[in-house]
Amino acid sequence: MSVQRWERARAAWLTGHSDGHGPLSATMRRRSEILERSARRSERSGAGITATAVQDEISPGLWHRLTHDGDGSRHHRPRWTAVAVVVAIFLGPGLLAGHGFYKVLWRRSPSIGRLWAWPWVGTAVLAALVLAVRGVGFRPVPNLDRRFPLSLVETGPLWALVAWQLAVACLTVAALIALWGWRGVPAKAVGAPIKNSDGSFREVREDEKVDLDPWKDHGLPQPDETETPEPESAYEKWEAEQQRKADLDAIYGAVATEPPVDEAEPDESGAAAEDEDER
Numbered sequence: 264m265s266v267q268r269w270e271r272a273r274a275a276w277l278t279g280h281s282d283g284h285g286p287l288s289a290t291m292r293r294r295s296e297i298l299e300r301s302a303r304r305s306e307r308s309g310a311g312i313t314a315t316a317v318q319d320e321i322s323p324g325l326w327h328r329l330t331h332d333g334d335g336s337r338h339h340r341p342r343w344t345a346v347a348v349v350v351a352i353f354l355g356p357g358l359l360a361g362h363g364f365y366k367v368l369w370r371r372s373p374s375i376g377r378l379w380a381w382p383w384v385g386t387a388v389l390a391a392l393v394l395a396v397r398g399v400g401f402r403p404v405p406n407l408d409r410r411f412p413l414s415l416v417e418t419g420p421l422w423a424l425v426a427w428q429l430a431v432a433c434l435t436v437a438a439l440i441a442l443w444g445w446r447g448v449p450a451k452a453v454g455a456p457i458k459n460s461d462g463s464f465r466e467v468r469e470d471e472k473v474d475l476d477p478w479k480d481h482g483l484p485q486p487d488e489t490e491t492p493e494p495e496s497a498y499e500k501w502e503a504e505q506q507r508k509a510d511l512d513a514i515y516g517a518v519a520t521e522p523p524v525d526e527a528e529p530d531e532s533g534a535a536a537e538d539e540d541e542r
């Protein structure tokens with residue numbers, strides 16, 4: 264069975280935060296459908312159920328939406344192809360590195376828990392501010408020389424190019440975390456490990472312990488506050504005795520409740536009557 268990465272919770276968050284209008288909402292709905300399909304496939308693989316083609320259908324992707332009309336006809340493909348080429352030239356290494364970083368986080372998510380986007384945004388903004396203060400530019404220039412198309416981007420030193428691409432990579436990771444609905448995962452989805460790195464058991468903190476004392480917030484009851492049982496009345500005692508006799512009769516019969524008679528001892532009244540008859 265595949266590892267669960269809170270697909271249901273992430274899909275619900277994406278569906279709840281998409282307003283139904285615009286390309287961003289369409290992307291969020293598509294990724295929600297992908298997460299739902301992944302969750303269904305995991306459940307079916309664990310139960311041994313075959314796939315259902317109707318439930319696994321998802322909406323078209325971004326490229327299909329940009330290059331096709333509502334009726335399915337193609338349009339503006341050369342325009343969007345040129346845009347894709349420009350993005351690949353200027354931002355391609357950063358985009359690839361960002362997808363690689365996100366893939367590593369995605370694989371480690373069952374042990375990490377919720378993925379946060381704000382550290383990546385902060386790192387990208389900090390790197391961009393440092394490069395801006397240093398005056399290192401990142402802009403296209405129309406240089407048609409022997410190094411074309413690499414000469415279209417004026418980056419300055421090599422470290423500046425690497426820094427700009429790292430900033431793009433951090434922004435890519437933050438965007439992927441947000442667009443895949445990781446904000447829908449609970450903040451403490453993964454608990455603390457029970458063992459340390461050396462193999463010893465971790466000491467549980469006081470705030471993590473479960474208190475089983477029922478009188479912690481109430482205090483112990485005083486002797487005057489305890490309720491003493493009321494004595495049984497004569498009727499209740501008689502009723503309990505009758506019930507006991509009825510139970511004995513049901514188990515042993517009515518004879519068992521009568522006191523036994525010793526046959527070895529003669530009846531005194533019978534012996535006195537026989538003596539009088541003989542006289």
